[in-house]
Structure formats: structure tokens, C-alpha cells
Amino acid sequence: MNEKEWLDYVKKYLFEKKPVIKAGNEDCAVIKINKKYLLFTTDALVENIHFKLSYTSYFDLGAKLAVSNLSDIASMGGEPKWALLTLGSPQKIRKDWIDPFMEGLTQTLEKYGACLIGGDTVKSASFFINLALIGETYNPILRNGSKPGEFIFVSKHLGESSAFLRYIKKGIPLEKIPENLKKAHLRPEPEIILGKMLSENKLATSMIDISDGLLLDLWRICEENQIGAELIENKIPIGKYTTLEEALSGGEDYALLFTVKKENLEKIGKLSQYLNKPLFCIGTTIKEKKLYLIKDDQKIQILPRGYIHFTK
Amino acid sequence: MNEKEWLDYVKKYLFEKKPVIKAGNEDCAVIKINKKYLLFTTDALVENIHFKLSYTSYFDLGAKLAVSNLSDIASMGGEPKWALLTLGSPQKIRKDWIDPFMEGLTQTLEKYGACLIGGDTVKSASFFINLALIGETYNPILRNGSKPGEFIFVSKHLGESSAFLRYIKKGIPLEKIPENLKKAHLRPEPEIILGKMLSENKLATSMIDISDGLLLDLWRICEENQIGAELIENKIPIGKYTTLEEALSGGEDYALLFTVKKENLEKIGKLSQYLNKPLFCIGTTIKEKKLYLIKDDQKIQILPRGYIHFTK
Numbered sequence: 001m002n003e004k005e006w007l008d009y010v011k012k013y014l015f016e017k018k019p020v021i022k023a024g025n026e027d028c029a030v031i032k033i034n035k036k037y038l039l040f041t042t043d044a045l046v047e048n049i050h051f052k053l054s055y056t057s058y059f060d061l062g063a064k065l066a067v068s069n070l071s072d073i074a075s076m077g078g079e080p081k082w083a084l085l086t087l088g089s090p091q092k093i094r095k096d097w098i099d100p101f102m103e104g105l106t107q108t109l110e111k112y113g114a115c116l117i118g119g120d121t122v123k124s125a126s127f128f129i130n131l132a133l134i135g136e137t138y139n140p141i142l143r144n145g146s147k148p149g150e151f152i153f154v155s156k157h158l159g160e161s162s163a164f165l166r167y168i169k170k171g172i173p174l175e176k177i178p179e180n181l182k183k184a185h186l187r188p189e190p191e192i193i194l195g196k197m198l199s200e201n202k203l204a205t206s207m208i209d210i211s212d213g214l215l216l217d218l219w220r221i222c223e224e225n226q227i228g229a230e231l232i233e234n235k236i237p238i239g240k241y242t243t244l245e246e247a248l249s250g251g252e253d254y255a256l257l258f259t260v261k262k263e264n265l266e267k268i269g270k271l272s273q274y275l276n277k278p279l280f281c282i283g284t285t286i287k288e289k290k291l292y293l294i295k296d297d298q299k300i301q302i303l304p305r306g307y308i309h310f311t312k
Numbered sequence: 313m314n315e316k317e318w319l320d321y322v323k324k325y326l327f328e329k330k331p332v333i334k335a336g337n338e339d340c341a342v343i344k345i346n347k348k349y350l351l352f353t354t355d356a357l358v359e360n361i362h363f364k365l366s367y368t369s370y371f372d373l374g375a376k377l378a379v380s381n382l383s384d385i386a387s388m389g390g391e392p393k394w395a396l397l398t399l400g401s402p403q404k405i406r407k408d409w410i411d412p413f414m415e416g417l418t419q420t421l422e423k424y425g426a427c428l429i430g431g432d433t434v435k436s437a438s439f440f441i442n443l444a445l446i447g448e449t450y451n452p453i454l455r456n457g458s459k460p461g462e463f464i465f466v467s468k469h470l471g472e473s474s475a476f477l478r479y480i481k482k483g484i485p486l487e488k489i490p491e492n493l494k495k496a497h498l499r500p501e502p503e504i505i506l507g508k509m510l511s512e513n514k515l516a517t518s519m520i521d522i523s524d525g526l527l528l529d530l531w532r533i534c535e536e537n538q539i540g541a542e543l544i545e546n547k548i549p550i551g552k553y554t555t556l557e558e559a560l561s562g563g564e565d566y567a568l569l570f571t572v573k574k575e576n577l578e579k580i581g582k583l584s585q586y587l588n589k590p591l592f593c594i595g596t597t598i599k600e601k602k603l604y605l606i607k608d609d610q611k612i613q614i615l616p617r618g619y620i621h622f623t624k
Contacts, residue, residue: 001404001405001406001410003433006405006433009405009407009410010414010431013414013417013418013428014427014428014429014430015422015427015428015429016429020394020427020429023428023429023430024430026430028430029394029396029429029430031394031429033345034346038446040394040396040429040430040444040446041396041430042396042397042398042430042431042432042442042444043432044398044400044432044434044442045434046400046434046435046436046437048437049434049435049436050434082332082341082343082352084341084352084353084354084444085354086354086356086398086442088356088358088438088440092313093313093318093321094313095321098313098321102322102325105325106325115326115327115332116325116326116327116335117326117327117328117332117335117341117343117352118326118335118336118338118340118341118352118353118354119322119354120354120355120356120442121315121318122356122357122358122361122362122440123358123361124358124361124438124440125358125360125437125438126400126436126437126438126440128400128434128436128438128440130354130356130398130432130442132352132354132396132444134350134352134446
């Protein structure tokens with residue numbers, strides 16, 4: 001099974017009745033408790049699959065585990081709260097690596113208002129780390145809720161995390177890799193404040209965090225809403241030292257992708273000023289269930305997996 | 313670091329201020345939300361460390377992952393609610409094994425009132441499964457709260473799970489292993505109902521689930537309360553085909569161990585009748601911070617790790 005097949009398969013085992021508002025197909029499960037909603041997410045990182053210790057410090061690893069989970073909470077407009085860590089380690093736990101790892105994890109959680117409150121440690125042939133994180137919100141922003149004719153925003157320059165890996169694969173030493181790429185891959189920042197403000201002010205009709213690449217995550221939004229999208233190529237915020245392909249299909253951006261009604265565009269502009277942070281309008285949602293890239297006077301159909309197919 | 317060293321070490325990274333009532337040193341983290349308490353626990357199982365597929369079916373594995381987490385909720389007197397699964401697999405996910413695994417997991421969760429609402433799947437060189445489980449209670453039973461002169465109860469015959477592994481290590485085929493041992497190891501039952509009734513009726517002053525052996529888990533209770541305990545050997549419910557040593561130090565019993573004030577002994581008797589389930593009084597708490605086993609007219613000091621040292 002590939003990831004999509006798995007998500008389809010597992011649905012029948014997920015409980016999605018009151019008070020559970022959302023189980024599958026979201027960044028977090030959503031449970032209604034009184035007037036609030038509990039957000040519940042988990043994300044694991046495995047050595048040599050998700051990271052290599054040759055270029056990731058233990059501090060950065062702890063931080064990244066936090067961010068990958070925090071970003072799921074951000075993408076629903078939530079406030080992160082409580083976390084449990086599972087640590088599977090083939091080697092004895094020694095202070096030389098566990099100290100920086102725990103510092104990276106807990107400092108990053110605390111920076112965004114969350115805290116570690118327990119966990120489990122186990123022996124394991126491969127080194128893996130798993131975080132389970134609970135968040136809260138009064139207004140969860142789901143993937144569905146968008147209609148054709150809305151504006152698509154992203155919150156960051158895209159593709160830099162993926163570009164970092166291109167440098168690594170070429171064998172370029174860390175100190176020679178551009179700072180913006182290192183930061184994007186090794187010290188990404190989750191969009192907790194932005195997500196929360198979009199939720200509180202009800203400015204986004206749908207939202208997701210870009211973890212598998214702009215096109216794929218945008219397509220998830222489209223599928224949930226039975227719509228398509230048109231992106232304007234020169235509006236896409238491509239990171240420095242980054243290719244268009246990386247911006248479209250690279251992963252681990254931890255940016256928010258969200259849709260906004262026309263009537264709220266002005267408020268989005270004000271929010272951007274207030275946060276002193278650019279928010280990039282990259283296109284619009286359309287009725288036709290396809291993805292297009294508009295490049296000069298050409299309209300190019302693109303497939304979600306990043307494969308580009310020219311129609312004109 | 314061994315487990316105890318780890319628990320001591322990690323404390324400084326755990327947040328334990330309002331509304332977090334308990335972070336380390338409990339089976340679950342406890343968070344106060346309005347009048348209720350949220351319980352939050354996670355437990356991982358790793359192939360060849362916690363189980364072998366040679367004697368564990370995928371259905372039983374799913375069930376066991378559920379039980380190891382459910383038992384943590386039971387030990388605080390909670391109701392299990394929502395769970396997230398992390399699945400790390402070296403092989404492609406195929407229906408022949410994922411079907412029974414998911415059935416075992418979700419049927420067991422549902423049997424005790426919990427449900428699966430999401431998760432994460434990752435590639436991994438070793439096969440591991442992790443569950444994060446949220447529960448609720450109005451009255452969490454913590455490990456501390458007990459004083460000298462109280463009565464110590466356990467809720468099950470002990471040592472059978474450990475005895476099962478003795479048969480396995482001897483190379484005895486599954487079909488020749490006594491049923492009670494197979495059931496104890498492969499299909500253990502978490503004490504959700506008992507835990508909940510002890511909580512609702514405020515009958516236990518402290519509680520823990522026996523996952524690392526009677527002595528070790530009893531000693532955890534003693535340490536939390538700065539007390540000791542005297543056990544009466546012939547009151548300890550040793551399982552059939554099980555040794556005293558296995559009952560004292562074998563793990564994975566998923567029994568509840570709890571302390572009861574004298575004034576509540578009658579109520580415990582009635583609860584036992586009501587549930588149609590024996591509850592075994594195995595000794596009393598004492599002021600001296602030691603463990604003793606009373607055997608005929610001998611009083612033997614025992615060490616928590618199971619090493620028996622005769623003093624008289």
C-alpha cells in the first residue's frame with residue numbers, strides 16, 4: 001500500500017462520530033469537548049528514513065520532532081498544549097546525546113506554548129522518536145470548507161528544505177550550504193501564531209500544512225472540497241537557491257496553505273502587516289477538478305505528484 | 313541509563329504545574345480540565361524486544377498494544393477514550409497481516425470504550441507500534457496517597473504471563489502450553505471496570521498496574537509514599553503452572569495493585585461480589601521502608617528487584 005491507499009484503507013477502522021468531528025484525512029483528529037475542540041496528533045521520525053545524524057545534530061532532531069507535530073496543530077488553527085515522547089533507541093541512553101535532544105525538543109515545545117509531560121522509552125534495533133501532541137482551539141480550520149473562486153495563500157518561501165537535501169546529496173559540506181536552506185531544513189518554524197490568528201478571526205475557509213510538497217498538499221485540499229486550483233507561477237515564493245520544482249514538490253516546508261474568501265483579502269493584508277510577515281497569494285480555487293500553473297500567457301496542467309504535463 | 317535512572321533524569325524536562333497534576337512517576341500524565349481530569353499515556357512495542365511474531369499472531373499483537381495502554385488508564389481509575397496509532401514497518405503494508413492487526417487493536421479498544429481516531433505510518437528498519445491514548449476521570453487514583461496500616465490488594469492471579477515465556481524459552485510448542493498462561497500473555501485483559509469503580513467509589517488510596525512484576529511495582533508505590541510493605545506468602549494469588557518467583561517478579565500481568573483503608577475493606581468485599589471477581593488481599597503497608605514476605609513463622613526481607621534475602 002502507498003500512503004494514499006493506506007489512508008483509504010484505515011478509514012474503516014477510525015471512529016468518526018460525536019464527539020469526534022474528524023478522524024482521517026486531517027492533520028489532527030478533532031474532538032469536541034464542551035465549547036472547545038481537542039486536537040490530537042502524532043508524528044514519528046526514523047533514523048535513515050526521515051533524518052541522518054551525519055547532518056542533523058541531536059538538538060535539531062529534538063526541535064524537528066517538535067515542529068513536525070506543532071505544525072499539525074498550527075494547520076488546524078490550534079494552540080499546542082501537552083506532549084508525550086516515545087524514544088526507541090538501539091544504544092544506551094547517554095547524556096552526551098540525550099541532553100541536546102531533550103533540550104531541542106522541550107525548548108521548541110515551550111517556545112510555542114506546549115510542554116512535555118511524559119512518555120515511554122524502549123529498546124529498538126532502529127532509532128526512532130515519536131511524539132503525541134494534544135492541542136486546543138475554539139474554531140478548528142479543516143481541510144474542507146473552500147469553494148471555487150477563493151484565494152490560495154502560503155505562509156513561507158517554499159522548497160528550501162528540499163533544496164537543502166539536494167546540496168547534501170551532492171556531498172557539499174554543511175558549512176558551504178546556504179544559511180536559508182539549512183535553517184529551513186534543520187530549524188524549521190511551525191506557524192502556530194498565524195494558524196491561531198486565522199482561526200480566531202475566521203479568515204481561512206480551509207487549511208493544511210505543507211509537509212509533502214505544495215502540489216500534493218494543495219491537491220488534498222482540492223479533493224476534500226471537490227474543486228481544483230490555478231497557480232500563478234511568478235507568484236509562488238520560491239526560496240533562494242531553490243528550484244521551481246522544489247517549491248512545487250519538495251516536502252517538509254512546514255508552511256501553511258490556506259484559502260481565503262475575496263471579502264477577507266483586506267483583513268489578510270492587515271494580518272500580514274500586524275505579524276510583520278509576508279503572506280503570499282499564489283492563485284485561486286476553480287470549479288474544474290484539476291491543477292493548473294499559469295506561466296506568462298500559458299496555462300499548464302500539472303499533476304499533484306509534481307509531474308508537469310503541458311496542455312498548451 | 314537504566315529505567316530508574318532515565319525516570320529520574322527526564323523529570324527536569326517534564327512540566328508539572330497547573331493544570332498538569334502529574335507528569336513523571338505515574339502510568340499516565342494527569343491534566344485538570346474544568347472538573348474532569350484528562351489522562352494521557354503512550355506505550356510502544358518493538359519486535360524481538362517486546363514480542364516475537366513466532367508465537368504472537370497479528371491479532372494478538374494489536375490487542376496487546378491496546379491492552380498495555382488501556383491498563384495505564386485503568387491504573388488511574390480512568391475511562392479510555394481516544395487513541396492514535398504509529399506504525400513503523402520495514403515491509404510494505406499488506407492486507408494479510410494489517411487486517412488482523414487492526415482488528416485486534418480496534419476491537420480491543422472498542423471493547424473498553426475507546427476508539428482509534430488517527431495516527432502515522434512510517435518506514436522503519438525495525439517493526440514497532442506505538443499507541444497514544446487519552447482517557448478521562450473525575451477522580452484520578454495516583455501512586456501516592458497511601459499510609460502505613462493499609463491493606464494491599466491485587467486483582468488477578470500473578471506470574472502467568474511470565475510463566476508463558478518460560479515455556480516458550482524451553483521450546484515447548486504453543487499448543488502444549490497451558491491455556492491460562494497463553495491467555496495471560498497473549499490475550500491479557502485490562503482492568504478498566506475495576507479501576508473505574510475504585511475511582512468512582514473512592515476505595516483505593518493509591519494504585520498502579522503491575523507491568524514490571526509485583527515487587528517492583530509495589531515498591532514504586534512504597535517509594536512514592538515513603539512506606540514499606542509486608543506480604544503474606546500464602547495469600548499471593550500465584551497462577552497455575554506458575555512459580556512464586558514468577559508471581560513476585562514476572563512482568564506484564566496487567567493486574568491492578570491498590571491500597572485500601574481498613575474502613576473500606578467491607579466495601580471492597582462487596583465490590584468483589586458485585587463484579588463477580590476475586591480481589592486478593594496480599595498484605596499491608598508498614599512504616600519501615602522495606603519489603604517483607606511472611607512465610608509460615610518467618611519474616612523474610614525481599615528486595616524490589618526480586619532478589620530474596622533471608623533475615624531470620
